[in-house]
Amino acid sequence: MTAPLPDQGLDPAPTLSAPRAAASPPRLSFRTVALPDGLVAAGAGGAATAENAPGLLDLLTGCADVVSWVRRGRGLVGWGCALRLEARGPDRIEDLRSAWRATVYASWWRDALVRPGTGPVALGAIAFSPDSAAASVLIVPRFLVGLDAAGAWLTTAVAEGEEHPEVAEALSRLRPSASARPDVASPDAPMVSPGSLSEADYLDAVAETQRRMAVGEARKVVLARDLLVAPAAPLATGDLLRRLGTAYPSCWTFAVDSMVGASPELLVRLEGRRLVSRVLAGTARRHSGDAASREREVDRLARWLAASSKNRAEHELARDSALSALEPLCSVVRAREPRVLTLPNVLHLATDITGVVAGDTGALSLVRALHPTAAVCGTPTAAAARIIAEVEGMDRGRYAGPVGWVDWHGEGEWCIALRCAALPPGGVAPGAPARVFGGGGIMPDSVPSDELAETTAKMRPVLAALGMNGKSLGTPR
Numbered sequence: 001m002t003a004p005l006p007d008q009g010l011d012p013a014p015t016l017s018a019p020r021a022a023a024s025p026p027r028l029s030f031r032t033v034a035l036p037d038g039l040v041a042a043g044a045g046g047a048a049t050a051e052n053a054p055g056l057l058d059l060l061t062g063c064a065d066v067v068s069w070v071r072r073g074r075g076l077v078g079w080g081c082a083l084r085l086e087a088r089g090p091d092r093i094e095d096l097r098s099a100w101r102a103t104v105y106a107s108w109w110r111d112a113l114v115r116p117g118t119g120p121v122a123l124g125a126i127a128f129s130p131d132s133a134a135a136s137v138l139i140v141p142r143f144l145v146g147l148d149a150a151g152a153w154l155t156t157a158v159a160e161g162e163e164h165p166e167v168a169e170a171l172s173r174l175r176p177s178a179s180a181r182p183d184v185a186s187p188d189a190p191m192v193s194p195g196s197l198s199e200a201d202y203l204d205a206v207a208e209t210q211r212r213m214a215v216g217e218a219r220k221v222v223l224a225r226d227l228l229v230a231p232a233a234p235l236a237t238g239d240l241l242r243r244l245g246t247a248y249p250s251c252w253t254f255a256v257d258s259m260v261g262a263s264p265e266l267l268v269r270l271e272g273r274r275l276v277s278r279v280l281a282g283t284a285r286r287h288s289g290d291a292a293s294r295e296r297e298v299d300r301l302a303r304w305l306a307a308s309s310k311n312r313a314e315h316e317l318a319r320d321s322a323l324s325a326l327e328p329l330c331s332v333v334r335a336r337e338p339r340v341l342t343l344p345n346v347l348h349l350a351t352d353i354t355g356v357v358a359g360d361t362g363a364l365s366l367v368r369a370l371h372p373t374a375a376v377c378g379t380p381t382a383a384a385a386r387i388i389a390e391v392e393g394m395d396r397g398r399y400a401g402p403v404g405w406v407d408w409h410g411e412g413e414w415c416i417a418l419r420c421a422a423l424p425p426g427g428v429a430p431g432a433p434a435r436v437f438g439g440g441g442i443m444p445d446s447v448p449s450d451e452l453a454e455t456t457a458k459m460r461p462v463l464a465a466l467g468m469n470g471k472s473l474g475t476p477r
C-alpha cells in the first residue's frame with residue numbers, strides 16, 4: 001500500500017471564531033515526541049543534504065495544504081489542521097491571543113522536550129488592515145515536525161478523547177510520497193496579468209501620495225501593488241516553498257493558510273523574556289551578472305545605500321515606530337546602529353533591536369503593539385493608513401501583516417508577510433494564479449519610476465519560484 005500524500009485523508013478542521021473560542025474553548029490533546037537522529041536534516045534552505053536525509057521542506061514535496069516556518073533549514077513544517085481560529089476587525093490580534101490562551105488552558109499535552117516550538121503551537125497569518133475582508137487566523141496543524149540544533153521532533157494534535165496517530169503512521173507521512181510528482185521546472189513562462197493597479201496606475205498612486213505628503217498629510221507612506229501570476233503547469237505549495245527556501249535560506253520561508261513567501265523582516269521573536277526584532281526599510285536593487293561583478297556591485301550598492309539621505313530618513317521612521325511601540329512593554333529595549341543587509345535580490349538598511357519584556361507580555365501582545373510599523377504603513381500611522389486605503393486601490397489581505405507562530409506560554413516568532421503571495425485554495429495552476437505582492441516606502445523625494453522598479457525587485461523571490469526566469473523578470477532599473 002502506498003502512503004497517502006501527507007495532506008490527504010485528513011478530516012476537515014473545526015473552524016471557530018476567536019471570540020467564541022475564548023468564551024467556550026475547544027479541548028485539544030497534543031503529544032510531542034523526539035524523532036530519531038538523521039530522519040530530518042538541516043539542509044541550507046530546508047532541502048535535502050549530502051547525507052540524503054530530507055530537509056524540513058522536502059517533507060512537503062507534492063503537498064498543497066501545508067504550514068511552514070523554516071530558516072536556514074531549521075524551524076517547523078506541518079500539515080492537516082486540528083483547529084482553525086478566525087478573527088476580523090480592529091481587535092483581531094487580541095481576539096486571537098485570548099482564544100489561543102483559552103484553548104491552551106483547556107487542553108492537555110505531553111511534551112518531554114520543552115524547547116521553543118515543542119508542545120502546543122499555532123501558526124498565524126494576520127490581515128494588514130482592520131477593514132480587510134480576509135480572515136486573520138491561527139492554525140493548529142495535526143502534524144507538526146520541528147528541527148532545531150538539538151534535533152527533530154513531531155507534535156500531533158487531536159480533539160480531546162481522540163487517539164493520537166501512532167508515531168509509525170505519522171512517520172510514514174513524513175516520507176515524501178512516492179506518488180508525488182518530482183519538482184521539475186516547466187520550460188514555459190507563467191501567465192502574468194496586472195492585479196489591482198497597472199504599472200501606470202501605480203505611478204499615479206505614487207504621484208498622488210507625494211502630492212498629499214507635500215501638503216503635510218504624512219511624512220512617509222508605504223504603497224504596494226500586486227500581480228496575478230499563473231504557472232504554466234500546476235505547482236504544489238510544498239515545491240514552491242522548497243524553491244523559496246533554497247534561493248533565500250536566510251529568510252523565513254513561511255506558509256500559513258495559503259500565504260506563502262520568504263520574508264527577511266523579523267517583527268519580533270520572544271524567547272523567555274528576551275525579544276529580538278529586525279527593522280528593514282530603505283532598499284537598493286541588485287542586478288544580475290557574473291560572481292565577481294556581483295560582489296563589486298554589492299559593495300557599491302551598500303555604500304550608496306548607507307549614504308542615501310532618502311533611504312536613511314525612510315529607515316529612521318520605521319526604526320522609530322518599532323522602538324516607540326516596544327518601549328512601553330519592555331523593561332529595557334536597545335537598538336543598534338543601522339547596517340546593510342544583503343539578500344539575493346536587494347539590499348536593505350537594517351536595525352537590530354533587543355529587549356526584555358516587562359511582566360508576562362507574550363509574543364502576540366508585542367505583535368499587536370508593533371503592527372503596523374512604518375516599514376509597511378508609514379508615519380504618522382493613522383494618516384498613512386488612510387492614504388493607503390484611499391490610493392492603493394486594493395485589499396492587502398494578509399500581505400504586510402504579521403505571520404508566525406505562538407506556543408503554549410505565549411512565546412514565538414513573527415515576521416512581516418513580505419516577498420510573498422496569496423495562493424488560491426488548492427495551490428497555483430494554469431488558470432489559478434497566485435497574487436504576488438511588492439511594496440515600498442514613498443518619501444517626498446522618491447523617484448516614482450525607481451519605486452515601481454523596487455516593487456518588482458521585491459516580487460522576484462516569488463516570481464522566480466513561480467517559474468519566471470531572469471529574462472521575463474526584466475532587469476530592475
Ligand SMILES: C=C(O[C@H]1C=CC=C(C(=O)O)[C@@H]1O)C(=O)O
Pocket residue numbers: 222224265280281282283348374375376418419437438439440441442458
Ligand atoms: C513593503 C515592503 O518592504 C518593506 C521592507 C523593507 C524595505 C522597504 C522599503 O525600502 O521600502 C519596505 O519598507 C515589501 O517588500 O513589500
